Amino acid sequence: MSELKYIDLKQCILEDNDNVANEIRSLSKEKKFFVWNIMSSPGAGKTTFILSVIKRLMDRFRIGVIEGDIESTVDAQKMQALGIPTVQLRTGGDCHLDAAMIKKAMENLPLDKLDIVIIENIGNLVCPAEFDLGADLPSMLLSVPEGDDKALKYPLMFTVCKALIITKIDCLSMFDFDFEALQINVKKLNADLKLFPVSAKNGAGMEQFCKFLEEIVNEKIQLLI
Amino acid sequence: MSELKYIDLKQCILEDNDNVANEIRSLSKEKKFFVWNIMSSPGAGKTTFILSVIKRLMDRFRIGVIEGDIESTVDAQKMQALGIPTVQLRTGGDCHLDAAMIKKAMENLPLDKLDIVIIENIGNLVCPAEFDLGADLPSMLLSVPEGDDKALKYPLMFTVCKALIITKIDCLSMFDFDFEALQINVKKLNADLKLFPVSAKNGAGMEQFCKFLEEIVNEKIQLLI
Numbered sequence: 024m025s026e027l028k029y030i031d032l033k034q035c036i037l038e039d040n041d042n043v044a045n046e047i048r049s050l051s052k053e054k055k056f057f058v059w060n061i062m063s064s065p066g067a068g069k070t071t072f073i074l075s076v077i078k079r080l081m082d083r084f085r086i087g088v089i090e091g092d093i094e095s096t097v098d099a100q101k102m103q104a105l106g107i108p109t110v111q112l113r114t115g116g117d118c119h120l121d122a123a124m125i126k127k128a129m130e131n132l133p134l135d136k137l138d139i140v141i142i143e144n145i146g147n148l149v150c151p152a153e154f155d156l157g158a159d160l161p162s163m164l165l166s167v168p169e170g171d172d173k174a175l176k177y178p179l180m181f182t183v184c185k186a187l188i189i190t191k192i193d194c195l196s197m198f199d200f201d202f203e204a205l206q207i208n209v210k211k212l213n214a215d216l217k218l219f220p221v222s223a224k225n226g227a228g229m230e231q232f233c234k235f236l237e238e239i240v241n242e243k244i245q246l247l248i
Numbered sequence: 249m250s251e252l253k254y255i256d257l258k259q260c261i262l263e264d265n266d267n268v269a270n271e272i273r274s275l276s277k278e279k280k281f282f283v284w285n286i287m288s289s290p291g292a293g294k295t296t297f298i299l300s301v302i303k304r305l306m307d308r309f310r311i312g313v314i315e316g317d318i319e320s321t322v323d324a325q326k327m328q329a330l331g332i333p334t335v336q337l338r339t340g341g342d343c344h345l346d347a348a349m350i351k352k353a354m355e356n357l358p359l360d361k362l363d364i365v366i367i368e369n370i371g372n373l374v375c376p377a378e379f380d381l382g383a384d385l386p387s388m389l390l391s392v393p394e395g396d397d398k399a400l401k402y403p404l405m406f407t408v409c410k411a412l413i414i415t416k417i418d419c420l421s422m423f424d425f426d427f428e429a430l431q432i433n434v435k436k437l438n439a440d441l442k443l444f445p446v447s448a449k450n451g452a453g454m455e456q457f458c459k460f461l462e463e464i465v466n467e468k469i470q471l472l473i
Contacts, residue, residue, distance in 0.1 A: 066395045147343070
């Protein structure tokens with residue numbers, strides 16, 4: 024009987040991805056910029072939140088954006104309107120961004136002149152969690168209307184992130200959202216995950232999040248100088 | 249030079265899936281039941297909506313449910329509490345249901361005694377759209393808090409569905425949701441897509457949707473008798 028060759032394609036893809044993610048980590052150290060990856064369900068408010076953060080920090084940091092979308096350029100246009108260097112990645116069907124796409128996008132950004140590169144991932148709570156993009160801060164948004172049970176259903180996303188931003192808290196009164204239940208489930212998966220309740224609409228919690236981001240960006244950049 | 253063998257794995261997977269979806273279509277004709285596939289982002293309100301429909305129709309139809317989840321059985325337990333035959337499919341990481349999973353789940357349902365099999369798909373606007381499950385009614389939920397621009401960003405989902413249920417319309421006043429903009433974008437992709445604005449919370453629009461469902465279920469079952 025001949026030898027059976029077994030190739031785990033998914034394993035190969037993820038290993039290749041990890042290698043490129045490490046290249047991105049090296050590049051971000053060499054060029055002294057911070058990489059922030061933002062994941063969430065469709066419609067959790069990524070674009071609105073990112074725009075709000077940029078407006079608060081653009082006088083202190085030089086920011087660039089990589090916009091991931093299956094189709095359309097509507098979000099990228101909003102970033103450009105702020106005068107932010109923006110690269111649109113169109114996956115044309117793929118449900119996540121991978122490290123090779125990010126590396127390619129970074130070739131089109133003025134990295135020597137940036138402090139922070141923001142990645143707006145595809146709206147999807149599943150697949151993007153599997154792909155390391157070499158980010159200093161992998162993070163996720165969970166909007167109040169989505170409900171407090173998402174950690175039970177999409178555990179990997181909550182495991183790989185370092186910050187969980189609860190968005191749309193201005194409409195808490197409209198929904199049964201149990202912060203305590205969420206926290207209990209989240210802590211079981213990832214005790215180090217930092218929680219930030221925010222409303223980009225009325226500004227609640229935005230200062231606390233921006234302060235946190237400012238500190239970790241400065242920490243990385245100052246270590247490299 | 250030797251011949252280059254090119255295998256498009258994704259194409260193979262989708263072709264295999266289509267074959268099994270056709271088997272499901274044959275089975276549902278033979279056993280005279282209707283298959284309804286429900287897709288959406290995480291937290292768009294699939295479970296609440298399905299429970300509301302079941303309560304309204306369970307005196308007229310014999311209903312079974314297939315619950316798809318990456319992890320957890322919280323939704324399936326809610327179906328069981330209504331006395332509905334329920335099969336939990338745990339994908340353990342996979343971001344969509346495929347036809348083979350549905351066929352397997354159907355082996356565990358009393359198909360001879362059912363009129364409707366409801367499939368609650370994984371919360372994901374991307375990958376589930378690629379996998380035909382042999383459903384008579386492929387449908388999607390879009391919740392008001394997600395925003396009116398989703399057809400631009402996730403076009404395939406809007407293309408493959410026959411019904412688009414706009415959920416959480418009770419909180420329309422909290423969000424900038426432009427029905428007209430949505431309709432314009434949707435019609436470009438899929439002129440036949442039927443729209444149903446609903447609130448499972450206050451019952452708005454539920455009767456209209458249930459009447460539509462009742463009619464198409466009866467239409468299929470009566471044709472087969």
